[in-house]
Amino acid sequence: MKFVLASNNKHKIAEIKSILSQNGCDIEISSLADIGYTEEIVEDGTTFEENALIKARAVATLGYIGIADDSGLCVEALNGEPGIYSARYAGEPCDHTKNNAKILKALEGIPMDRRGAAFVSVIACAHPNGSCFTVRGECHGVMLEALQGEGGFGYDPLFQPDGYACTFAELTFDEKNKISHRAKALTAFAESFPAFLKKHTF
Numbered sequence: 001m002k003f004v005l006a007s008n009n010k011h012k013i014a015e016i017k018s019i020l021s022q023n024g025c026d027i028e029i030s031s032l033a034d035i036g037y038t039e040e041i042v043e044d045g046t047t048f049e050e051n052a053l054i055k056a057r058a059v060a061t062l063g064y065i066g067i068a069d070d071s072g073l074c075v076e077a078l079n080g081e082p083g084i085y086s087a088r089y090a091g092e093p094c095d096h097t098k099n100n101a102k103i104l105k106a107l108e109g110i111p112m113d114r115r116g117a118a119f120v121s122v123i124a125c126a127h128p129n130g131s132c133f134t135v136r137g138e139c140h141g142v143m144l145e146a147l148q149g150e151g152g153f154g155y156d157p158l159f160q161p162d163g164y165a166c167t168f169a170e171l172t173f174d175e176k177n178k179i180s181h182r183a184k185a186l187t188a189f190a191e192s193f194p195a196f197l198k199k200h201t202f
C-alpha cells in the first residue's frame, strides 16, 4: 500500500522519512502531486488534530495510507491564538512579516511573565479502513518584545524556547530540529506508526 503525505512540501516528506528511518521504518512517501491530487483540501476543523485528520483522511479515502501535519503557535495571553489560524493570522495569503507585526501589537504592554507560548505540531495518520491516530509535539517558551534573529521562518524571531537565551531564529537548523514541536511530534509518530501499520496492513 502506498503512503501519501497530504502536502506538496518535499522538505516535510524528507524530514518524516528520515526520522522514520532512524526508528527502523524505511518507507517511500509520495506527495499529493505524485498521486495527481489537485483538489484543495478545506481545513475547517477547530483543532490541530481535526485539521490534520481532515487532510490525512482526504488521502485515505483514495485508498492510500494518509499522513498529514498541522501546526501553529498558541499564545497564553491571547487565549491560545493564533493557534490553527497561525498561517493566516494577518489575512491571506500567508505573510510572516505581517503576522509578526500583528502579534507584536496584540502583545503590546503585556509583561514578560505573561508572554508564555507554545508551538504545537500534530501529525495524523489515516488508513483506508477508517482507522486513524494522531500524535502531538509541543515546544514551550515566551514571546519576545522585538524580532531577534534571521534564521527559521514564521514566528521564529519572536519565540524564545524555555531554557534558551535566544530565539528559534537564532538557532541553527539542527539545533531547532532537536527541540522543536515538529521534532517531538515526528518522534512520537515514528514510535506509534510501525505498530499501527502492523495492526492494520499486514
Ligand code: IMP
Residues within 6 Å of the ligand: 069, 070, 071, 072, 073, 086, 087, 088, 094, 099, 119, 152, 153, 154, 155, 156, 168, 180
Ligand atoms: P504548517 O501547519 O506547518 O503549515 O504551519 C502553519 C503556520 O504555523 C506557519 O505558517 C507558521 O506561521 C506557524 N509555524 C508552524 N511551525 C512553525 C515554526 O517552526 N516556526 C515558526 N512558525 C511556525
